[in-house]
Amino acid sequence: MNAFIIFVLLLGLMLTGMPISISLGLTVLTFLFTMTNVPLESVALKLFTGIEKFEIMAIPFFILAGNFLTHGGVAKRMIRFATAMVGHWYGGLGLGGVLACALFAAVSGSSPATVVAIGSILLPAMVKAGFPPRFGAGVITTSGALGILIPPSIVMVMYSVATNTSVGALFMAGVVPGILLAFFLGVTTWYRAWKNDYPRQPKASMAERFKAFKDAFWGLMLIVVVMGGIYTGLFTPTEAAAMSAVYAFIIAVFVYKDMTIASIPKILLNSANMSAMLLYIITNAVLFSFVMTNEQIPQALADIIVNSGLGVIGFLLAVNIILLVAGNFMEPSSIVLIFAPIMFPIAIKLGIDPVHFGILMVVNMEVGMCHPPVGLNLYVASGITKMGITELTVAVWPWLLTMLVFLVLVTYWPALSLALPRYLGMI
Amino acid sequence: MLSKVFDHLEEALITFLMGAATLIIFVAVVHRYLSGFDIPVVQDFVLSINMAWAQELCIIMFVWMAKFGAAYGVRTGIHVGVDVLINKLSTPWRNKFIVFGLLAGALFTAVVGTLGATFVWDNGAHYAFYSWFGGNMDGLYEGPTTPDLEWRTWTVYSAIPLGSYLMCTRFLQVAVQFIKTGELPHHDHGHVDGLDDEDTAEVK
Amino acid sequence: QQPIVIKFSHVVAQDTPKGLAAEFFAKRAGELTKGKVKVEVYANSTLYKDKEEVEALQVGAVQMLAPSLAKFGPLGAKEFEVFDLPYIFDDYKDLHAVTQGKVGQELMAKLEPRGIKGLAFWDNGFKVFSANNPMKKPEDLKGKKFRIQSSKVLEEQMRTLGALPQALAFSEVYQALQTGVVDGQENPYSNIYTQKMHEVQSHITETNHGYLGYAVIVNKKFWDGLPADVRGQLEQAMKEATDYANSIAKKKNDEDKKAIIASGKTQVYVPTAAERLAFKKALVPVHKKMESRIGADIIKQVYDATGFDPSKL
Numbered sequence: 001m002n003a004f005i006i007f008v009l010l011l012g013l014m015l016t017g018m019p020i021s022i023s024l025g026l027t028v029l030t031f032l033f034t035m036t037n038v039p040l041e042s043v044a045l046k047l048f049t050g051i052e053k054f055e056i057m058a059i060p061f062f063i064l065a066g067n068f069l070t071h072g073g074v075a076k077r078m079i080r081f082a083t084a085m086v087g088h089w090y091g092g093l094g095l096g097g098v099l100a101c102a103l104f105a106a107v108s109g110s111s112p113a114t115v116v117a118i119g120s121i122l123l124p125a126m127v128k129a130g131f132p133p134r135f136g137a138g139v140i141t142t143s144g145a146l147g148i149l150i151p152p153s154i155v156m157v158m159y160s161v162a163t164n165t166s167v168g169a170l171f172m173a174g175v176v177p178g179i180l181l182a183f184f185l186g187v188t189t190w191y192r193a194w195k196n197d198y199p200r201q202p203k204a205s206m207a208e209r210f211k212a213f214k215d216a217f218w219g220l221m222l223i224v225v226v227m228g229g230i231y232t233g234l235f236t237p238t239e240a241a242a243m244s245a246v247y248a249f250i251i252a253v254f255v256y257k258d259m260t261i262a263s264i265p266k267i268l269l270n271s272a273n274m275s276a277m278l279l280y281i282i283t284n285a286v287l288f289s290f291v292m293t294n295e296q297i298p299q300a301l302a303d304i305i306v307n308s309g310l311g312v313i314g315f316l317l318a319v320n321i322i323l324l325v326a327g328n329f330m331e332p333s334s335i336v337l338i339f340a341p342i343m344f345p346i347a348i349k350l351g352i353d354p355v356h357f358g359i360l361m362v363v364n365m366e367v368g369m370c371h372p373p374v375g376l377n378l379y380v381a382s383g384i385t386k387m388g389i390t391e392l393t394v395a396v397w398p399w400l401l402t403m404l405v406f407l408v409l410v411t412y413w414p415a416l417s418l419a420l421p422r423y424l425g426m427i
Numbered sequence: 428m429l430s431k432v433f434d435h436l437e438e439a440l441i442t443f444l445m446g447a448a449t450l451i452i453f454v455a456v457v458h459r460y461l462s463g464f465d466i467p468v469v470q471d472f473v474l475s476i477n478m479a480w481a482q483e484l485c486i487i488m489f490v491w492m493a494k495f496g497a498a499y500g501v502r503t504g505i506h507v508g509v510d511v512l513i514n515k516l517s518t519p520w521r522n523k524f525i526v527f528g529l530l531a532g533a534l535f536t537a538v539v540g541t542l543g544a545t546f547v548w549d550n551g552a553h554y555a556f557y558s559w560f561g562g563n564m565d566g567l568y569e570g571p572t573t574p575d576l577e578w579r580t581w582t583v584y585s586a587i588p589l590g591s592y593l594m595c596t597r598f599l600q601v602a603v604q605f606i607k608t609g610e611l612p613h614h615d616h617g618h619v620d621g622l623d624d625e626d627t628a629e630v631k
Numbered sequence: 632q633q634p635i636v637i638k639f640s641h642v643v644a645q646d647t648p649k650g651l652a653a654e655f656f657a658k659r660a661g662e663l664t665k666g667k668v669k670v671e672v673y674a675n676s677t678l679y680k681d682k683e684e685v686e687a688l689q690v691g692a693v694q695m696l697a698p699s700l701a702k703f704g705p706l707g708a709k710e711f712e713v714f715d716l717p718y719i720f721d722d723y724k725d726l727h728a729v730t731q732g733k734v735g736q737e738l739m740a741k742l743e744p745r746g747i748k749g750l751a752f753w754d755n756g757f758k759v760f761s762a763n764n765p766m767k768k769p770e771d772l773k774g775k776k777f778r779i780q781s782s783k784v785l786e787e788q789m790r791t792l793g794a795l796p797q798a799l800a801f802s803e804v805y806q807a808l809q810t811g812v813v814d815g816q817e818n819p820y821s822n823i824y825t826q827k828m829h830e831v832q833s834h835i836t837e838t839n840h841g842y843l844g845y846a847v848i849v850n851k852k853f854w855d856g857l858p859a860d861v862r863g864q865l866e867q868a869m870k871e872a873t874d875y876a877n878s879i880a881k882k883k884n885d886e887d888k889k890a891i892i893a894s895g896k897t898q899v900y901v902p903t904a905a906e907r908l909a910f911k912k913a914l915v916p917v918h919k920k921m922e923s924r925i926g927a928d929i930i931k932q933v934y935d936a937t938g939f940d941p942s943k944l
């Protein structure tokens with residue numbers, strides 16, 4: 001009963017259009033004032049301690065690093081390198097876009113940031129080269145979603161915060177599925193381009209390819225810094241995030257010289273703005289999940305589901321459906337923070353690996369970002385291309401379908417996610 | 428005029444916290460890495476520097492950044508909501524919901540600010556103020572400290588009431604502005620400064 | 632009639648000695664009060680995390696906790712740092728003379744002005760040193776980087792040995808040892824074994840130089856508000872749970888020591904009486920150095936309870 005009231009209240013408040021963080025917070029307050037005897041001071045305490053965790057601090061660091069990379073010419077060089085490698089195949093710049101998104105995803109923790117970084121440079125270039133705008137928009141909107149599957153990933157940090165799963169293991173678990181999804185999206189791109197005979201780039205010579213690689217080298221090195229650092233244990237994920245921010249800053253200002261010192265405060269401020277928004281959602285979501293735990297709602301739900309005989313296959317199907325539906329209305333961090341604490345105890349009781357479950361949630365979030373009515377990647381792409389959301393929706397569907405097929409694969413083939421972290425001895 | 432100065436102070440504070448926290452963690456990591464090299468004298472010197480407080484300070488700085496940044500975020504319209512439904516409504520109805528949302532934000536932050544202020548007061552601020560200004564200290568307790576820096580936690584937790592009240596003020600400001608002009612601050616996720624045709628033309 | 636609910640929150644797994652003892656207390660409390668009290672145990676920080684639980688208890692958001700003794704220093708009860716002093720207890724007999732005697736009660740009383748009532752001390756165990764070199768004398772630790780729990784007393788302990796203290800989170804220790812961020816660390820056998828530290832350390836010396844333990848605490852207002860008969864029954868349940876907690880903690884340490892030896896990855900060295908005395912002589916000066924911080928009075932009381940006289944060492 002309490003669970004029902006909580007969820008109806010939350011849904012009602014959210015649909016009025018107020019910020020998700022505020023609807024979460026007001027739900028908690030209403031509940032605490034009327035239905036329970038938890039002292040209100042604990043709310044104040046949780047508002048501070050909810051984000052008082054070093055792991056969470058990876059989020060602002062990754063956002064800052066992402067902004068330095070976007071403004072600092074790293075994205076531009078990655079695109080050139082990617083295009084030099086695969087641009088002569090069918091799909092040309094589009095295929096280059098998939099590869100560039102995958103490369104950028106390996107240094108950035110956010111999907112919309114990946115769409116912005118690659119899309120704002122590549123999409124106009126594609127239109128100029130004679131691609132239909134829809135084709136480019138479809139490629140970049142969906143490939144940008146790789147940003148949260150290929151490590152580093154802010155959404156994985158959120159999942160780790162909500163469930164106490166190791167960030168390092170999650171990052172490693174995202175590598176293989178990330179590469180595979182990039183491949184799937186690439187094949188889709190290639191097929192559509194081949195069928196419609198879209199323009200191809202002249203094949204780059206080895207010298208040109210080497211030059212493009214050399215130019216992009218410092219940006220690509222960041223992959224080594226982040227993943228190598230975490231894997232060897234040189235850094236914790238949070239430290240790796242801070243190191244990548246400093247590294248990206250040095251590359252942008254002193255190596256590529258695409259950014260001036262004078263522009264730094266603005267970038268710091270924008271990063272702080274975005275980070276604060278996410279941290280504010282986290283704070284209120286932590287409060288929300290605290291109230292639920294306090295009322296023993298996830299535990300009760302877990303018992304119901306486990307006793308219902310739904311089984312692993314049925315449960316995972318239900319999880320996918322619920323998350324895809326939620327993806328219609330909310331952005332990923334809120335979804336993960338609200339649903340992970342509820343679904344996680346059930347998954348554990350059913351014997352599902354926490355790391356696999358995390359990857360599954362992340363792939364769901366990727367799909368959700370690319371379809372309307374709410375999809376951050378769509379909004380961003382719409383901002384860049386000035387295309388309407390409806391038109392974009394039509395544009396993304398071939399790739400979206402690919403992602404759904406991939407989702408089924410990730411859901412029912414745990415080894416795809418777990419093999420690498422297991423091989424590295426992380427789980 | 429005064430409010431402009433205040434706006435700039437707010438921006439300067441969160442900009443500083445973002446940059447400084449990054450530097451602190453960078454230095455702490457480099458320090459730990461250097462201490463792994465077995466160079467006589469140098470190693471002893473490096474190890475004699477205590478950086479154990481770095482994580483704690485970073486966390487405190489980011490929590491402050493988050494609380495004040497959230498207030499700044501109201502001003503820049505970055506807090507996202509589910510507006511699918513209300514966007515389908517007629518403008519007068521939509522406007523009512525928007526004002527309702529802003530006032531709900533103001534209500535929440537005001538309540539939380541007050542809860543936070545009470546908590547900070549009971550958690551050591553009461554003791555501190557009375558011992559500074561000579562009140563009756565019977566039954567008061569000085570409050571806990573943070574483990575590494577040994578700062579009073581109430582000073583650290585003050586971010587909650589200060590940030591929340593500021594955020595409340597921002598919600599009210601935006602509501603008044605919206606009622607007067609019909610304008611809302613809007614954050615454009617697709618916009619990137621400094622990227623223009625010049626960059627796009629380079630990709631061939 | 633609705634039962635009185637006691638939320639008992641802790642930050643470790645269910646199958647650790649502390650987790651098991653918490654469940655044991657919950658069961659006995661229900662039985663002894665004939666269902667008048669229901670203890671809900673929340674393991675693994677699901678309700679409150681390490682950093683916030685004590686403050687949550689103070690405001691009454693949770694009724695019962697079993698935090699590590701290191702949590703009370705930051706709370707203002709610096710006297711509790713006496714437990715961090717090296718060689719303050721020679722063995723369990725000394726330890727229990729303090730924790731189960733008058734001194735223990737007086738220490739718990741220091742928490743009352745802070746809204747906390749201390750019910751019992753639960754053991755984790757005595758700490759041993761591990762590193763990648765043999766340690767037969769205090770000089771063997773010189774110049775090495777040792778991971779410690781964040782504590783000013785432990786910092787001084789390592790500096791006194793000429794070693795270099797590095798405070799790291801418990802969860803990071805394994806990786807730090809593996810990658811050489813630190814050379815060694817100190818912990819009871821059970822922590823070493825469960826965190827697999829013995830896989831990345833070649834030597835352990837059973838110095839038993841320091842103590843690691845917990846205190847079970849309740850919100851004072853809540854406790855004083857309970858009916859007297861219920862309080863008595865809960866005290867009985869706590870007494871049984873404490874015996875249970877201490878015996879399984881000891882058993883777990885003994886088992887894990889055997890498992891570490893059996894793994895063959897670490898050489899476990901038990902120092903001779905003379906070697907142990909050398910460690911003790913090297914470390915006892917820490918008591919004096921920390922006197923101004925912890926309080927000379929409490930150190931003296933512990934000496935009296937255990938019969939220790941540093942001047943006769």
Ligand code: NA
Pocket residue numbers: 104105106107108109110146147148149150151152153
């Ligand atoms: Na990424």
Ligand code: NA
Pocket residue numbers: 327328329367368369370371372373374375
């Ligand atoms: Na969506």
